[in-house]
Amino acid sequence: MSTLMAFVAQVLHLLVVMVAAPTLAGLSRVLADRLAGRDGPPLLQPWWELARLMRKQPVIAENASVVTRYAPQLVLTVTLVTAMLAPGFTLGMALAPLGDTLTIAGLLVWARLALLLAATDAGTAEGGVAAIRASRIAFLAEPALLLVLLGLSALAGTGNLDAIIDGQRDGGLVNGAAIEMAIAALAILVWAAVATPPLDAAFSGRDLAMVHLSDDVRRVVWFTLVTTIAVPAGIAPPDAGPLAWALGLLAWVVRLTVASGAMAGIGLLVGRTDARRALGVAALLGGLALVLSLAGAGPA
Amino acid sequence: MSDPILPLLLAMVCVLLVLGAVGAAVPRASRQAVGFVGAVLGGWGALLALLVLTLDQSPASLALPVGPPGMTLHLALDALSGFFLLLLFLSGTACVAVAAEATESPDAAPATLAGSALCLAGSVLTILAADAVTMAIGLSLSGRAIWATGTPGRARAWQLGVSQMAALTVLAAAVLCGGATFAAIRPHPTPFLFLACFGPIALAGLVPFHGWVIPAHQAAPARAGALLSGAMQPLSIYVLLRVLLDLAGPAPPVWWCWPFLGLGAVSAVLGGWRAAAQAVQVDSILAAMTIRQTGLAAIGIGFALLGRASDLPTLTSMGLAAVLLLSLGQALCGTLAHLAAGAVRQGAGSRLLAMLGGLVHPMPIVTLGMGAALLGxxxxxxxxxFAGIWLLFQAVLDAPRMAGLGMAIGLGVVATALAVSSMLAGTALVRLIGVAFLGRPRGPRAAGAVDMAAPARPGFLVLAALSGLAGLMPGAALLVLAEPAIRFLTHDGLGVRSSGLGLFPSTGWSGYLSVPLIAVAGVVAGCLLALQRRRPGPPPRVSPIWNDGFAPPPAWLPFGEPLTQVATAGFLPPLTRPPLSKLRMHLPRLDRLWALVGASAAVLAVLAWIGLA
Structure with a gap:
């Protein structure tokens, strides 16, 4: 793929993610409500909410510092960069060489910590308690994610996300048991990440809109990551043209829809389960996947 | 080229010794002048070390006709010493430049100034040493100098004991190896060399010798704490590298790597846990982070040894790159964080997190420095x-495969420790910054805190900028500063695969490319800001906080009800009782986490038994 095409693909990818993010959030809500037998909000409700928030005047606590002021921008920036690194409809986008799995995990941590700090910034009881609760959930989720990603890197012989997906597309990474465990762990992590609401109590108006948009983008990133690694069918190879892109786009939309339907179904089945219990299983699966992939085949 | 530099460095040691001798006796008025001389000296030292690293790495040596009866002291300078000299001088210069202005407690300051100079002199001597006697003298001197500055008590005594033990083990190992000079040991290494590691391991605070670290940091004044964390920790790592990877020759026994990998993993988790869950003082959180950093460096040393024993030069250089980068981070961030903690202690009157809060408003400079240090x-x-941990994760991937399930499980445990430890460090960051620097003040002193004195700020900010720069361009830092040392230790000219853009794994074209990543993030953030500028919404309104119905504080309680703000507890789920005590009492109700650990161990054991590998 020429450099120009790689850039075009990258920009297109970002645009698709931005458009898909609130829509997918609406779809998840609709699906969850329909499965529960309720009517649910309209599909485009998140868009209207974002537009309404953008018009509202933000209110900032007296005691808030520069952290509250700039955290929404930081979180949105970091999440968008993460989204640019996770291939959706084609491989070989312009930023593919930056797509190191551990770096992606680090960027997700950045967004989480910025929100945690903003929650403690005003000095309210509610913010502090919310920060503590969120930090306790990350206790297992973050190491589990790192282990899963390291296991996938060990299987593929490279830490690059593009190369990992390419390896899967070319007939699967060799070690079957390990990759299934890794994908299962990743799915649990996605469920836990999507099921926990964002720490948004410190924000209002446009800032809140930015935090909600980042949460929607994060959902797209998670769904894209897990589904593309599990079923990379349809994704365009690095040197493909616009026709393959269109096909890849279609496959991506199907993957995202199926993923949000599956998450809604799981949400209905497990109800309000404590995320930490599921995350323990994810950590266990992640560790096992890593050990199996280190012990089994791979570049010697 | 290094030949003229070595005498210059020796002269610097002498000047530092003189400074240490007269520092305590200097009158108050001219103390600033002494501090200035110290800072200039340190800056020159850093420049000289940089010269050694950039211009020429050919080793130089020097024999001094002084010393214990019947002995001469041997000094040498090579790329490894150059790298650690640079760290030492950076940390020492910052300490002197920042702390000469801070009058922490008026009567303690002169002793601290003298102590810092002597500690620096001893550390430089340790690094320049080419025989065990000189190294022991240096270690002993620097430990004694820190001891002299601390508040009397058991913590200080432990610190002295540990540093003297480090000197003694180095001497004992040399005696058992049958020669004092390194040149005599190097051709005929014996397993006795491993003995020399015990002292430096304890001095670095590796588990199980970590007990003294937190109390010693609490007992020492901020400047000495900064040296203890930013200079002595890298110093002990230097001694370990010198002994294990230089003196021990090209083929150390394989088992040497396991204690380092195992104890490093335990230290990385335990230090992080202390910082994220247990420590309630600013200093103790920082000391716990130092223990964690030591653990990470030990894991790097373990990988380097494993690579050498199993003849995988890429693994060796990956592990060494991680160790050197982590030491650089420790020298910059450890110094910075402890100086910031000293400013908090002085400006806000307490080091208990539960007494602080909201310091970002009165102390923006200190907050910036502490944030930079914790980010690093x-x-x-x-x-x-992150760069250091990233390299360690790459080392896990580079470690020998096909070596059986036991090896895979060991590596998996190390990787799990790394992952847990990095999560714990993030939690510690949120806990320290969120409780002490953000939120509302929890007491009158915190509300009336004053920022660091203006003359002390430049040195502090330069250190913060250096740590930020090193984090932004870890690849360049490795190439310019650490590459000569790695080449020196690996002998075969195999350096690290890094460029100005970032770090690369041993195979492949994609890695942690920090500079492009930051550039992309900058572009995205710039676009967001431009959009916001273009269509400015209604301006934000500042209003009093809504605290879930808690009334605004009454006049007799000006800081409000303390319980309406979270404090240090609860950021991690409790994990205090050891599993066995639970097993004995109520077997069916196992704690979930321990059940998880047990289950994974059982599954792994079954897999091992089946012989899956």
Whole structure:
């Protein structure tokens, strides 16, 4: 793929993610409500909410510092960069060489910590308690994610996300048991990440809109990551043209829809389960996947 | 080229010794002048070390006709010493430049100034040493100098004991190896060399010798704490590298790597846990982070040894790159964080997190420095700590495969420790910054805190900028500063695969490319800001906080009800009782986490039994 095409693909990818993010959030809500037998909000409700928030005047606590002021921008920036690194409809986008799995995990941590700090910034009881609760959930989720990603890197012989997906597309990474465990762990992590609401109590108006948009983008990133690694069918190879892109786009939309339907179904089945219990299983699966992939085949 | 530099460095040691001798006796008025001389000297030292690293790495040596009866002291300078000299001088210069202005407690200051100079002199001597006697003298001197500055008590005594033990073990190992000079030991290494590691391991605070670290940091004044964390920790790592990877020759026994990998993993988790869950003082959180950093460096040393024993030069250089980068981070961030803690202690009157809060408003400079230091320690991208941990993860991937399930399980445990430890560091960052620097003040002194004195700020900010720069360009830092040392230790000219853009794994074209990543993030953030500028919404309104119905504080309680703000507890789920005590009492109700650990161990054991590998 020429450099120009790689850039075009990258920009297109970002645009698709931005458009898909609130829509997918609406779809998840609709699906969850329909499965529960309720009517649910309209599909485009998140868009209207974002537009309404953008018009509202933000209110900032007296005691808030520069952290509250700039955290929404930081979180949105970091999440968008993460989204640019996770291939959706084609491989070989312009930023593919930056797509190191551990770096992606680090960027997700950045967004989480910025929100945690903003929650403690005003000095309210509610913010502090919310920060503590969120930090306790990350206790297992973050190491589990790192282990899963390291296991996938060990299987593929490279830490690059593009190369990992390419390896899967070319007939699967060799070690079957390990990759299934890794994908299962990743799915649990996605469920836990999507099921926990964002720490948004410190924000209002446009800032809140930015935090909600980042949460929607994060959902797209998670769904894209897990589904593309599990079923990379349809994704365009690095040197493909616009026709393959269109096909890849279609496959991506199907993957995202199926993923949000599956998450809604799981949400209905497990109800309000404590995320930490599921995350323990994810950590266990992640560790096992890593050990199996280190012990089994791979570049010697 | 290094030949003229070595005498210059020796002269610097002498001047520092003189400074240490007269520092205590200097009158108050001219103390600033002494501090200035110290800072200039340190800056020159850093420049000289940089010269050694950039211009020429050919080793130089020097024999001094002084010393214990019947002996001469041997000095040498090579790329490894150059790298650690640079760290030492950076940390020492910052300490002297910042702390000469801070009158922490008026009567303690002169002793601290003298102590810092002597500690620096001893550390430089340790690094320049080419025989065990000189090294022991240096270690002993620097430990004694820190001891002299601390408040009397058991913690200080432990610190002295540990540093003297380090000197003694180095001497004992040399005696058992049958020669004092390194040149005599190097051709005929014996397993006795491993003995020399015990002292430096304890001095670095590796588990199980970590008990003294937190109390010693609490007992020492901020400047000595900064030296203890930013200079002595890298110094002990230097001694370990010198003994294990230089003196021990090209083929150390395989088992040497396991204690380092195992104890390093335990230290990385335990230190992080202390910082994120247990420590309630600013200093103790920082000391716990130092223990964690030591653990990470030990894991790197373990990988380097494993690579050497199993003849995988890429693994060796990956492990060494991680160790050197982590040491650089420790020298910059450890010094910075302890100086910031000293400013908090002085300006806000307490080091208990539960007495602080909201310091970002009165102390923006200190907050910036503490934030930079914790970013550099934690595992967040664009911090230098992330680069170090990233290299360690790459080393896990580079470790020998096909070596059986036992090896895979060991590596899995190390990787799990790394992952847990980086999560803990992030939690510690949120806990320290969120409780002490953000939120509302929890007491009158915190509300009336004053920022660091203006003359002390430049040195402090330069250190913060250096740590930020090193985190932004870890690849360049490795190439310019650490590459000569790695080449020196690996002998075969195999350096690290890094460029100005970032770090690369041993195979492949994609890695942690920090500079492009930051550039992309900058472009995205710029676009967001431009959009916001273009269509400015209604301006934000500042209003009093709504605290879930808690009334505004009454006049007799000006800081409000303390319980309406969270404090230090609860950021991690409790994990205090050891599993066995639970097993004995109520077997069916196992704690879930321990059940998880047990289950994974059982599954792994079954897999091992089946012989899956």
């Amino acid at each position: 320690w934690s595992g967040l991208p664009a911090g230098i700590g």
